[in-house]
Amino acid sequence: MDEKTTAPHSQPARSHPDTPPGKPRGRRSRSRRRRITVLAVGVLTALLTLNTVSVLTQTADASGAHLVHIPGGDLNVVQDGPPDAPTVVLIHGLGGSTSWWAPVLPALRDLHVVRVDLLGHGGSAKPADGYGIADQARRVGTALDRLGVRRATVVGHSTGGAVATSLAEQRSDLVAAIALIDAGPRLDAYIGGSFVDNLVTTPVVGQLIWRLRTDSTVRAALSTAFTRKVAVPDRIVSDIRGMTYRSLTATDEASSAYLKERPLPDRLAGLGLPTLVIFGSRDRRWQPSSAQDYRRVPNARIVILEGVGHTPMFEDPDATGALLHGFATETAPH
Numbered sequence: 001m002d003e004k005t006t007a008p009h010s011q012p013a014r015s016h017p018d019t020p021p022g023k024p025r026g027r028r029s030r031s032r033r034r035r036i037t038v039l040a041v042g043v044l045t046a047l048l049t050l051n052t053v054s055v056l057t058q059t060a061d062a063s064g065a066h067l068v069h070i071p072g073g074d075l076n077v078v079q080d081g082p083p084d085a086p087t088v089v090l091i092h093g094l095g096g097s098t099s100w101w102a103p104v105l106p107a108l109r110d111l112h113v114v115r116v117d118l119l120g121h122g123g124s125a126k127p128a129d130g131y132g133i134a135d136q137a138r139r140v141g142t143a144l145d146r147l148g149v150r151r152a153t154v155v156g157h158s159t160g161g162a163v164a165t166s167l168a169e170q171r172s173d174l175v176a177a178i179a180l181i182d183a184g185p186r187l188d189a190y191i192g193g194s195f196v197d198n199l200v201t202t203p204v205v206g207q208l209i210w211r212l213r214t215d216s217t218v219r220a221a222l223s224t225a226f227t228r229k230v231a232v233p234d235r236i237v238s239d240i241r242g243m244t245y246r247s248l249t250a251t252d253e254a255s256s257a258y259l260k261e262r263p264l265p266d267r268l269a270g271l272g273l274p275t276l277v278i279f280g281s282r283d284r285r286w287q288p289s290s291a292q293d294y295r296r297v298p299n300a301r302i303v304i305l306e307g308v309g310h311t312p313m314f315e316d317p318d319a320t321g322a323l324l325h326g327f328a329t330e331t332a333p334h
Helices: 025-057 098-104 133-147 159-170 195-200 205-211 215-225 234-241 245-261 264-269 288-296 317-331
Strands: 075-080 087-091 112-116 152-157 175-181 275-280 301-305
Touching: 075 133, 087 133, 087 159, 098 112, 098 234, 098 317, 112 133, 133 159, 133 245, 152 159, 152 317, 159 175, 159 245, 159 264, 175 317, 205 245, 215 234, 264 288, 275 288, 275 317, 288 301, 301 317
Parallel strands: 087 112, 087 152, 152 175, 175 275, 275 301
Antiparallel strands: 075 112
16 A cells, blocks of 8 residues: 555644643643632632621610610610619629629619610610710710719729729719729730630621621630639620620720720829729739729728639629628718
8 A cells, every 4th residue: 555544643632622722721720720719819808898897887776675865875774772772883894784793783782773784785775986985984974864863882893994983083973982893904904805805806807706706706705704613694695795896896995095095093093082992813804913003092992802803793792792882881972
């Protein structure tokens, strides 16, 4: 035969029909994967941005059963005991609510006890703004006026101590005496929160954690609020979960700003009020030794509860309740 036959294995290689000339298939696949990765990152970024905006702008109406109507946001205020008895006002800390005072109520049963949910907390309204410490204090004062309270012993726990101090600064006619429970006197005395606390205040990550928060997340964030073993009631957990991200972080920022502007002992020193300071010797949020700063307040009584952490109302309710009862009785207007 004169014709030349080419064996199959010697035929020239042909490009894949979908591969353009001069562009290897592997390079094209890598390019496609890069485009998909960029698209996925873009979508994730967009979703995180939308979540951040949504969480930051979320608000909520008041839901409490005992509302005092105040322009800009109603407050949930609970009253216990004889209305004609000396009045004690209890103000919770950051993330708290009226529920945080339940363990000491039996010790105060013969007094007129007024528990307030601060703006953004518990059953009170959760607007976009109004969380400055002076604003919070002014709102508490307005609520007490509406209830007909004329003079009171005001008690504040942690951040609530800053609100109580501001109320005393504003309303000498209303505040007869002040008691502070584990209220950090100055900003640099802060030890720090839990790992979850720190993450919650981290931009983007914090908003995502808040969106996905569960009971377990909240309980983890509360870990440094107690030193002794405490059975944290479900109501406390649900109250925290019911907060908006804005109400939580704005109150935290406002408290820091208030302390940075002027420490609590310096604010109280010139007011001339009977002052009781209760501090846990094993507080994990504020340096226990900082309680001695309150010695700058003339005639202030400082009580250190041994083996107790940041929340004496739960960790030693008998001693805490007795101290508050005795102080309110001694300082009650006659």
